[in-house]
Amino acid sequence: MNRDIWYLLVDGKGDPAFEDVGAYFVSFSTEETVHVADFVEKVWLQNKNKLRDVDEPDLKVFSNKEDITDETKAFKASALVGDRGENEDVPLLVRVLNKKTAPYYSAVDVDVQPFDPNRPSNNIFYPFFDRVVEKYLTRFGDTALFGRDSEIQKANAIISSRLGDKFRPIICSTSRGMGKTAFLGAIGMQAVKPSLKLDLMSKSRAYGRILSFDFSGGGACFTKEEIESFFPRLMIYFLCRLFAGSLVDGMVFQEIEFSNIANPGKDAKFNAWKKEKLTFHASRMITEYIRLTNLAYGVQSEAPLVFLLDEIQILTGPTNIPSKFDPLQEKDLYHSSLSYLLTQLEHDKPVCICTGTNSGNILILTEKSKLLPEFIHLSALRTEKDSYAFWKQRTAFHNTEVEEPVTVAIEDIEQIRSLVYASCQVPRLMVLAHEVWFRFKLSPVNDRMLVFESFLELSAAYYGEIFELILSTKFQVNDLAHILMACGVHWKVEDVNGCVPGTNICWAMLIQQSVVFPFFDNCYIIPFHLLWSANSQSGDYTMKKREIEDHCKTLIPGLYLPDLFVSYDQVRKLDLYNQGILYETIFVSSLAVKYHLLQKTKGCNAFRLSDVYECGSHETKQSTVFSTVEVDFSCGISLPEQETFVSSNIKERKPEDHACLSILLVVVRRHSVCLQQQSLHPNFKLQKQTVMKLIY
Numbered sequence: 001m002n003r004d005i006w007y008l009l010v011d012g013k014g015d016p017a018f019e020d021v022g023a024y025f026v027s028f029s030t031e032e033t034v035h036v037a038d039f040v041e042k043v044w045l046q047n048k049n050k051l052r053d054v055d056e057p058d059l060k061v062f063s064n065k066e067d068i069t070d071e072t073k074a075f076k077a078s079a080l081v082g083d084r085g086e087n088e089d090v091p092l093l094v095r096v097l098n099k100k101t102a103p104y105y106s107a108v109d110v111d112v113q114p115f116d117p118n119r120p121s122n123n124i125f126y127p128f129f130d131r132v133v134e135k136y137l138t139r140f141g142d143t144a145l146f147g148r149d150s151e152i153q154k155a156n157a158i159i160s161s162r163l164g165d166k167f168r169p170i171i172c173s174t175s176r177g178m179g180k181t182a183f184l185g186a187i188g189m190q191a192v193k194p195s196l197k198l199d200l201m202s203k204s205r206a207y208g209r210i211l212s213f214d215f216s217g218g219g220a221c222f223t224k225e226e227i228e229s230f231f232p233r234l235m236i237y238f239l240c241r242l243f244a245g246s247l248v249d250g251m252v253f254q255e256i257e258f259s260n261i262a263n264p265g266k267d268a269k270f271n272a273w274k275k276e277k278l279t280f281h282a283s284r285m286i287t288e289y290i291r292l293t294n295l296a297y298g299v300q301s302e303a304p305l306v307f308l309l310d311e312i313q314i315l316t317g318p319t320n321i322p323s324k325f326d327p328l329q330e331k332d333l334y335h336s337s338l339s340y341l342l343t344q345l346e347h348d349k350p351v352c353i354c355t356g357t358n359s360g361n362i363l364i365l366t367e368k369s370k371l372l373p374e375f376i377h378l379s380a381l382r383t384e385k386d387s388y389a390f391w392k393q394r395t396a397f398h399n400t401e402v403e404e405p406v407t408v409a410i411e412d413i414e415q416i417r418s419l420v421y422a423s424c425q426v427p428r429l430m431v432l433a434h435e436v437w438f439r440f441k442l443s444p445v446n447d448r449m450l451v452f453e454s455f456l457e458l459s460a461a462y463y464g465e466i467f468e469l470i471l472s473t474k475f476q477v478n479d480l481a482h483i484l485m486a487c488g489v490h491w492k493v494e495d496v497n498g499c500v501p502g503t504n505i506c507w508a509m510l511i512q513q514s515v516v517f518p519f520f521d522n523c524y525i526i527p528f529h530l531l532w533s534a535n536s537q538s539g540d541y542t543m544k545k546r547e548i549e550d551h552c553k554t555l556i557p558g559l560y561l562p563d564l565f566v567s568y569d570q571v572r573k574l575d576l577y578n579q580g581i582l583y584e585t586i587f588v589s590s591l592a593v594k595y596h597l598l599q600k601t602k603g604c605n606a607f608r609l610s611d612v613y614e615c616g617s618h619e620t621k622q623s624t625v626f627s628t629v630e631v632d633f634s635c636g637i638s639l640p641e642q643e644t645f646v647s648s649n650i651k652e653r654k655p656e657d658h659a660c661l662s663i664l665l666v667v668v669r670r671h672s673v674c675l676q677q678q679s680l681h682p683n684f685k686l687q688k689q690t691v692m693k694l695i696y
Contacts, residue, residue, distance in 0.1 A: 001029070001030045002027040002028065002029055002030065003027070003028060003029075003030050004025040004026070004027050005025055005026055005027075005028065005034070005039060005081060005084070005085040005086075005092065006023050006024070006025045006085045006086070006087055006088050006090070006091040006092065007023065007024065007025065007026070007039075007043055007061075007085055007091045007092045007093070007094050008022070008023045008024075008091040008092075008093055008094065009021060009043075009047065009050075009094050009096055010065075010068065010093045010094065010095055010096070011095070011096065011097075012068065012069070012095070012097055013068065013069075014062075014065035014066075014068040014093060014095075017096045018050060021047075021050070023088045023091040024046070025085075025088075026039065026042040026043060026046060028042075033080065034080065034081045035077065035078055035079065035080060035081065036061055036075045036076065036077050036078070036079045036080075036081060037077040037078065038081075039061070039081050039092070040056055040059050040061065040077070040094070041056060043059065043094055044056045044059060050255075051096065054096060057077075058096075058097060059094050059095065059096065060074040060075075060094070060095045060097070061074060061075045061092055061093070061094055061095075062074055062075070062092070062093045062095060063075075063084060063092065063093070064093075065093060068093065068095055074095075113246060113247065114246060114247045114248070115243050115246035115247065115248045115296040116246070117296065117297045117298070133181050133182050133185050134185060134189075136182070136397060137182065137185050137186055137189050137191040138189070138191075139397060139400075140191070140393060140397070141191050142191065142192065142193055142194060143193075143393070144182070144186055144191045144393075145179075145182065145183070145186050145191070145192060146381060146386040146387075146389055146390045146393075147381040147382055147383065147386040148179075148183060148186075148378070149193070149196065151172075151183065151376050151377075151378060152186075152187070152192050152193075152196045153196065154374075154376055155170055155187060155353065155376060156196065156198050158170055158374045159198060159200065159201065159351050160198065160200070162304075162349050162350075162351060163349055164349075164372075166346075166371060166372035167342070167343075167345055167346040167349045167352075167371055167372070168349070168371075168372045168373070168374050169342050169345070169352040169353070169354060169371065169373055169374070170352065170353040170354065170373075170374050170375075170376055171312075171354050171355075171356075171373045171374065171375050171376070172184075172353065172354065172355040172356075172375075172376045172377070172378060173355070173356060173357070173375065173377060174355070174357070174377060174378040174379075174518060175357060175426075175511050175512075175514045175516065175517045175518060176357050176428070176463075176514040177426060177427060177428025177429065177462070177463070177514065177517075178378040178379070178380070178426065178427055178428070178517065178518070179378060179427040179428075180310065180355035180356070180378055181214075181310055181355070182427075183355065183378060184212070184308045184310060184353060184355055185308075187201065187308070187353060188201075188205065188210045188212065188306060188308050189205065189210075190202050190205060200303060200304070200351075201306065201351070203301055203303035204303040204304060204305065204306045204351070205306075206297075206303075207293045207294070207297050207299065207301055207303055208238070208242045208293050208296075208297070209289070209290075209293060209303055209304065209305045209306060210306045210308065211234055211235065211238045211305060211306065211307050211308070212307075212308040212309070212310070213234055213307075213308070213309055213310070214310040214311055215309070215310065215311045215312060215314045215315060216310070216311035216314065221315075221337065221341065222315075222317070222319075222337055224319070224321055224340075227319075227337060227340050227341050227344070228281070228282075228344065229278070230341060230344070231282035231285065231286075231307075231341075231344050231345065232277060232278060232279075232280050232281070232282060232285040233258070233261050233278065234258070234307075235282075235285045235286070235288075235289045235305075236261055236274060236277055236278065236285070237256070237258045237261050238289075239253065239289060239292060239293075240253055240254060240255050240256050240261075240274075241255050242293075242296075243292075243296060246296075248292060248295065248296050249292060249295055250269060251267060251269045251270040251273055252265075252266070252267035252269075252270055253265075253267075253270060254266060254267065254270065261274075261278070262278060281344070282344040282345055282347075282348075283347045283348050286305055286348045286350065287348075289305060290302075290305070304348075304349075304350045304351050305348075305350040305351070306350065306351040306352075306353075307345070307350060307351065307352045307353070308353055309352070309353070309354040309355070310354075310355050310356070311355070311356055311357075312338055312354045312355065312356035313356035313357045313512070314356075315336065315337040315338035315341060316336050316337070316338055316356075317336060317337055318334055318335075318336055319334055319335050319336065319337055319340055320334060321334060321335045321340050322334055322335070323335055323339075338354075339371065342354075342371055342373075343371065346371065357511075357512055357514070377518055378518065379517075379518040379519050379520050380424055380425040380426045380427070380517055380518065380519050380525065381425040381427065381430070382425070382519075382520055384417075384420065386425075387420045387425050387430065388416070388420070390427075390430060391408070391416055391420070391430070391434055392408060394430075394431065394434045394438075395407075395408060395434070395438065398438050402442065404442075406438060406441045406442065412437075412441075414568075414572060415437065415448055415451065416437065417568045417572075418448075418452070418567070418568045418569050419433040419434075419436075419437060419451070419452070419455060420433070420568075421529070421567055421568040421569075422452070422455070422527065422529045422530055422567065422568075423527065423530075424517065424519075424525050424526075424527045426517050426525075426527065428462065428463075429459060429463075429527060429530075432455060432458045432459055432462060433455050435458065436451055436454045436455045436458060437451060437455075439454075440454070452533075455530075456530055456533060456534060459527070459530055460534060463514055465513045465514055465515055466514065466515055466526070466527065466530070466531060467530075467531065467534050467535070469515055469531065470531065470534075470535075470541055470544050470545065470548075471540060471541060471544060475505070477544075477547050477548055477551050478502065478503065478551060479500070479503045479504075479505050480548050481548050481551045481552050481555065481561070482500050482501060482502040482503045482505075482597075482600075483500050483503070483505065483510065483515075483516070483526070484526065484528065484548065484552075484561060484564075485552065485561070485564065485593045485596070485597065486500050486501060486524075486593075486597060487516055487524055487525050487526040487528070488526075488528065488561070488564030488565055488590070488593065489564060489590040489593045489594050489597070490519065490521075490523035490525070491523065491524075491594070491597055492521060492522050492523055493507050493522045493523070493524060494522065495507075496508045496511060501597040501600040501601050502555075502596075502597070502600040507524070510524075511524070528562075528564075528565040529565060529567050532545065532562065532565075548561065549561045549562075555596060556592050556593065556596050556636050556637065557635065557636025557637065558592075558636040558637030559589055559592055559593070559636065559637055560589070563585050563586060563589040564586065564589055564590060564593065566582065566583075566586055570582065588637055589637065591612065592636065592637050594612050595612065598611065598612065
């Protein structure tokens, strides 16, 4: 059983230290001997947001209000609590004496000083975000992000030209775990490479004009009144947080929880100011925010407010609020909560960056609103160099928390590469892989298979949607086969609201559920090796995988689905010759799958290589060659009777001819496909309908 110990946080005179907090309790086992130090620790942890600037030893415990000013009457840390604080009427008094919490004192209790622009707490900008992200960005600063230069450059260009005819909010949509919160934080803190820093953003940060909100933590706004009041409430909250305990414009500011922002403080002028500002439209409140920060910092700066809004997919639902740009046409077109929220900022055009899991609806802001949304898509890391730099940085970050630092040894390289390949370089999967590897490095047991199995288990816990995919009743075998094949060949998705070729499954749904992840050029990937290695003891799981593989062979004779997905462990075990065979197989298998998917979308039986590889109409010798050759995989993949080797005389051709030949004859010693000659380059002596061996 447990017993509750009641307490009240009080100021230097024994009065309640917090306007909106009364007596409360912490619980201990009835069998536990509770010392004052144990009690204080739990009290501090329970109130850590309010007491973030107060150390545990600064909290003193008293029985009676009249003893508050007498230090000798405070209980020692080693004293037993006993039966004190047995109910709400007779709580123990926990005195908070730290001038950083001055907003919770009345003006007569302490000297309220003017706002100090240089105090360290001014740099805390992300109360709604994961503090680990802020700690990470602070620790590594300019080098915190990898593989995001192009996205930062695009954001900078939009921010720098924001004062156009229309308000241009940045919408960053992606799958879960792609680093969107870190991306937001890095822009806000300007934790980017020196060449990517924006003077405008640095000034906004210097003058307390970076505001953030995470809609997944509550406080979402769905009614018209909630939406219209959201930005004024957020700005008042940040001003209270920024100026807490200080005198600004004759008012004593006091920090108040966002959900209780309407609650009164202790200063009458502050209360009157807050009551009035809560009725303001976003535009008037932006003006007031800039006025007060200019006054507090002693500047006259026009640096804009910056709004960083996370998890905005929560706001994609429809409203009954009609768009007001052109009410005479399409009268049934209404705002989403998100589009109406963003129109609150259209007059002042501040910097606004929104991130969320892409449900497809994020991209459908009402066409009639006065918005010109700019979209930025975060993808998996694109290069191994970025992945390994990320790995080293995560190691350095975690080394600050252990007694014996971990080093990346030569013998670790193969295991790290294996984990990087398995993670598909998806940032969250990389974090999970590193977490497992780091933990095993600290332990005496560092078995390669145990590391992978632990990574698999952790990934399944975080991305349950992926690992439930195979046995899900929502997908037929045909659906799963086409999803896996499309991801295996980096199929280009022109419209996320469209369907996976050969199915009625919408890409947007797969993205929203974090079943697939963006890679680059509108391609999506799936962590196949994690998926195919999971639930190895489950007969149903194994049977379903076999059904999917057999269905792929039915669709494309000769195709073995796992051939589309090479793992590092596969490659490292092979000699050079068999590595060549492996890559030849990947090439032919992916070519066959692309042919099949094109057939499903366009309905033809033969396609030019330029269509398969999207060469476009660029006037190059390579694209000219590709456009003259058609490929037909209607009979699937076949193996020639005799292995064919590349003739050495290919090296005797002219360089420009060799370039064309090496692109056309892209594979093979062992596979064959049917190519049709249209008007081939003279150097290529092909007969129409002949079987052509491709060389890679």
